[in-house]
Amino acid sequence: DTGVSQNPRHKITKRGQNVTFRCDPISEHNRLYWYRQTLGQGPEFLTYFQNEAQLEKSRLLSDRFSAERPKGSFSTLEIQRTEQGDSAMYLCASSLQTSREQYFGPGTRLTVT
Amino acid sequence: EDQVTQSPEALRLQEGESSSLNCSYTVSGLRGLFWYRQDPGKGPEFLFTLYSAGEEKEKERLKATLTKKESFLHITAPKPEDSATYLCAVQATADRGSTLGRLYFGRGTQLTVWP
Numbered sequence: 001d002t003g004v005s006q007n008p009r010h011k012i013t014k015r016g017q018n019v020t021f022r023c024d025p026i027s028e029h030n031r032l033y034w035y036r037q038t039l040g041q042g043p044e045f046l047t048y049f050q051n052e053a054q055l056e057k058s059r060l061l062s063d064r065f066s067a068e069r070p071k072g073s074f075s076t077l078e079i080q081r082t083e084q085g086d087s088a089m090y091l092c093a094s095s096l097q098t099s100r101e102q103y104f105g106p107g108t109r110l111t112v113t
Numbered sequence: 114e115d116q117v118t119q120s121p122e123a124l125r126l127q128e129g130e131s132s133s134l135n136c137s138y139t140v141s142g143l144r145g146l147f148w149y150r151q152d153p154g155k156g157p158e159f160l161f162t163l164y165s166a167g168e169e170k171e172k173e174r175l176k177a178t179l180t181k182k183e184s185f186l187h188i189t190a191p192k193p194e195d196s197a198t199y200l201c202a203v204q205a206t207a208d209r210g211s212t213l214g215r216l217y218f219g220r221g222t223q224l225t226v227w228p
Contacts, residue, residue: 004156033214042117042200042218043157056214091156100145100204102216104156 002026004105006092012111013082020078021108025094032075033102034067035091036060043091049075050097082112116140119201119219126226129190134222136201137183146184147216148177149200157200191226198223 005024013019025032030051035043046065048056051072061067064082069075079086089109093102116139126132138146145164149157161170163179170177174195176187186199202216 006156031214033216035216040220042202042220043216044218045215048214050214058215093156101147101159101162103159104149107154107156109154 004092004094004103006090006105006108008108009106010109010111012113015084015112016081018078018080019082019110020076021090021092021110023075023077023092023094023105025074025092026103028096029094029103030072030097031095031102032069033093033095034075034077035093035104037089037091037107038087046077079110082110084112086110087112117201117203117217117219119199119222121222122220123223124225126188126191126224128192128226128228131187131189131191133188134186134199134224135183136186136219138201138203138217139182140203140205140217142206144204144206146179147202147204148175148184148186149202151198151200151221153198160199188224191224193226193228196224196226 007022032049034046037043045058046061047067049069052069064080067077089107091107093104095102118137120135145162148160151157161177166181168179174189178185198221200221202218
């Protein structure tokens with residue numbers, strides 16, 4: 001069990017550029033979650049997949065954000081036309097459908113200049 | 114709206130000085146309360162899940178308890194390596210079209226233990 005992995009760990013981009021992050025969940029975990037965390041705050045829910053189906057999206061997830069989980073394995077989170085307010089740590093978590101515990105990856109730190 | 118409030122925001126303890134962190138919550142129905150530890154620049158690390166009032170869980174120097182409105186994380190004889198931010202989160206029962214997935218987090222308590 002290698003845990004949840006996320007790539008890249010750090011991303012610096014200029015305002016207006018598009019970025020994509022990848023999350024590989026713990027193997028056999030069929031639920032996958034994306035959260036966003038800014039300095040001094042707790043993580044905030046963005047979206048949630050069960051297998052390949054996206055079951056819930058937060059209103060924080062504007063039209064510039066899109067998430068996919070093809071084949072129910074890894075997931076990608078894309079942000080189009082980045083803004084300075086998008087600077088944050090993007091966290092991915094996974095869980096079994098039969099378990100309530102969510103296990104987090106190390107996060108991707110995004111800085112928009 | 115579902116809410117989680119943690120106190121204090123920051124806590125400094127001398128090594129060996131026991132204390133408690135508080136997490137109060139307001140949810141439409143509690144499905145689970147979770148404690149996580151987060152080190153700087155890293156993702157949250159799962160510690161405990163509590164499901165019903167009266168439940169207690171222990172791990173090394175940490176003990177988590179749950180009542181109908183709040184949870185406590187007791188730290189007994191802390192060591193410098195216990196320094197971290199401790200996050201509390203709740204999962205609510207499904208209502209208003211929400212699925213059973215999302216966690217609602219508090220802002221955390223930043224614990225510093227000095228030798």
